[in-house]
Amino acid sequence: MKIEITVNGRKRQFDVEPNKLLLNLVRDELHLTGTKYGCGIGECGACTVHLDGEAVLACMVLAVDADGKQVDTIEGVAEDGNLDPVQEAFIEEGAIQCGFCTPGFIMTTKALLKENPNPTEHEIREYLKGNYCRCTGYVNIINAVQSAAKKLQS
Amino acid sequence: MSINKVNTHIIPMEFQYHAPTTLAEASALLEKYGDEAKILAGGTDLIPHMKQRKVEATHVINIKKIPELACIKETSKGIEIGANTKLRAIELSPLIKEKTPLLSEAAATVGSVQIRNLGTVGGNICNASPSADMATPLLALDTVVNVYNREGSKDYTLEEFLHGRGEVKLEPGELLTGMTIPLQPKNAGMAFEKVGWTTFDIATVNVAAVLTLKDGKIDHCRVTLGACSPAPVRVYQAESILIGEEPTQELFDEAVYLIAACVEPRESWRRAPPEYRRKASQALAIDALTRSIEKARRLA
Numbered sequence: 001m002k003i004e005i006t007v008n009g010r011k012r013q014f015d016v017e018p019n020k021l022l023l024n025l026v027r028d029e030l031h032l033t034g035t036k037y038g039c040g041i042g043e044c045g046a047c048t049v050h051l052d053g054e055a056v057l058a059c060m061v062l063a064v065d066a067d068g069k070q071v072d073t074i075e076g077v078a079e080d081g082n083l084d085p086v087q088e089a090f091i092e093e094g095a096i097q098c099g100f101c102t103p104g105f106i107m108t109t110k111a112l113l114k115e116n117p118n119p120t121e122h123e124i125r126e127y128l129k130g131n132y133c134r135c136t137g138y139v140n141i142i143n144a145v146q147s148a149a150k151k152l153q154s
Numbered sequence: 155m156s157i158n159k160v161n162t163h164i165i166p167m168e169f170q171y172h173a174p175t176t177l178a179e180a181s182a183l184l185e186k187y188g189d190e191a192k193i194l195a196g197g198t199d200l201i202p203h204m205k206q207r208k209v210e211a212t213h214v215i216n217i218k219k220i221p222e223l224a225c226i227k228e229t230s231k232g233i234e235i236g237a238n239t240k241l242r243a244i245e246l247s248p249l250i251k252e253k254t255p256l257l258s259e260a261a262a263t264v265g266s267v268q269i270r271n272l273g274t275v276g277g278n279i280c281n282a283s284p285s286a287d288m289a290t291p292l293l294a295l296d297t298v299v300n301v302y303n304r305e306g307s308k309d310y311t312l313e314e315f316l317h318g319r320g321e322v323k324l325e326p327g328e329l330l331t332g333m334t335i336p337l338q339p340k341n342a343g344m345a346f347e348k349v350g351w352t353t354f355d356i357a358t359v360n361v362a363a364v365l366t367l368k369d370g371k372i373d374h375c376r377v378t379l380g381a382c383s384p385a386p387v388r389v390y391q392a393e394s395i396l397i398g399e400e401p402t403q404e405l406f407d408e409a410v411y412l413i414a415a416c417v418e419p420r421e422s423w424r425r426a427p428p429e430y431r432r433k434a435s436q437a438l439a440i441d442a443l444t445r446s447i448e449k450a451r452r453l454a
Contacts, residue, residue, distance in 0.1 A: 024164065060272060127267055
């Protein structure tokens with residue numbers, strides 16, 4: 001099936017089978033491998049992308065269902081070679097260890113801060129509960145989100 | 155645990171994809187393909203099930219392109235919610251927060267934000283899972299569901315519609331279009347309580363309560379219990395002993411005993427044994443009743 005998706009601001013045409021997942025389209029056809037395949041069943045959040053601005057799991061969306069929509073991945077977050085404040089905050093706060101979960105966390109954090117520029121710790125934990133980090137725990141990640149919120153407000 | 159024993163990277167089957175834009179078209183497709191067709195709404199259950207071959211479908215009918223299926227609006231009859239309304243929209247809707255707050259509480263307990271941005275209320279009900287977190291509160295609100303078929307539309311009470319695990323009252327060619335929550339009594343206190351393995355998880359037990367007070371006595375009362383029987387149930391016995399009485403700890407203890415008696419043990423229960431569910435349903439029901447009474451008192 002012929003579809004058109006705007007990926008990170010660029011319109012792209014694809015010819016896909018109906019059973020192709022958005023995640024595999026992004027990773028295999030566009031080679032945007034920042035979005036990770038973790039569990040495949042909606043538990044881990046590693047495949048989080050924005051679909052028309054909302055954080056969703058790319059492993060649960062059919063590529064054909066994204067026809068005509070806007071998909072934003074981690075690769076589209078930095079602008080002109082400059083990291084996004086959320087990315088900077090994750091680095092500065094040491095919120096990254098192996099890095100596998102980080103793209104998902106950053107995409108979810110961006111959605112959170114767009115909705116709620118100044119979240120409490122409880123709100124951050126609640127919003128990020130669908131993203132798993134198996135390296136180090138969540139303290140630095142929470143710190144990074146708080147620091148990103150401050151950066152974006154200043 | 156049955157996580158990732160199979161490849162969940164791909165959907166290991168081919169199917170034909172349909173994206174009808176009208177109800178008539180969707181209904182014709184459903185009638186034509188019968189059991190071979192599956193409706194795709196949010197996809198948060200269908201897609202993982204297809205990946206694991208728990209569901210085999212040769213036709214997938216995406217109903218997201220039918221515009222009238224996604225809405226939340228107030229009418230003279232109450233609140234209308236379209237079947238394709240995202241759980242996240244229900245969670246955040248100011249109208250729902252104001253009129254039926256237990257529904258936004260319940261929606262907020264489903265999965266993660268990413269899941270709620272995909273999952274729909276119609277899907278939550280039509281999967282007919284005993285632990286559907288929207289079914290229990292909707293049942294406590296006397297919800298009427300609207301079903302489309304080519305001859306016209308039909309209305310069922312949610313109680314009639316949910317007639318057992320894995321099944322809802324839909325004939326071939328029919329689809330759920332939405333639901334109407336009738337006007338609730340003014341001053342109704344409402345609460346939803348749930349326990350799962352984690353806060354991310356589906357319910358091991360969920361309970362909803364809606365009640366009002368008149369001259370210090372319980373007037374209107376609905377208590378519903380989910381995940382403990384083939385479909386969520388209204389606990390009529392508990393409601394009848396609560397109505398007309400002053401809310402006291404002793405009365406609640408008696409009522410929650412009747413609620414726990416609705417637990418119907420099943421062989422296939424993996425999440426928790428019957429005794430856990432009985433105790434948890436009592437504890438959650440006490441919390442739900444207490445919170446509803448507190449709210450009803452504030453509103454009275």
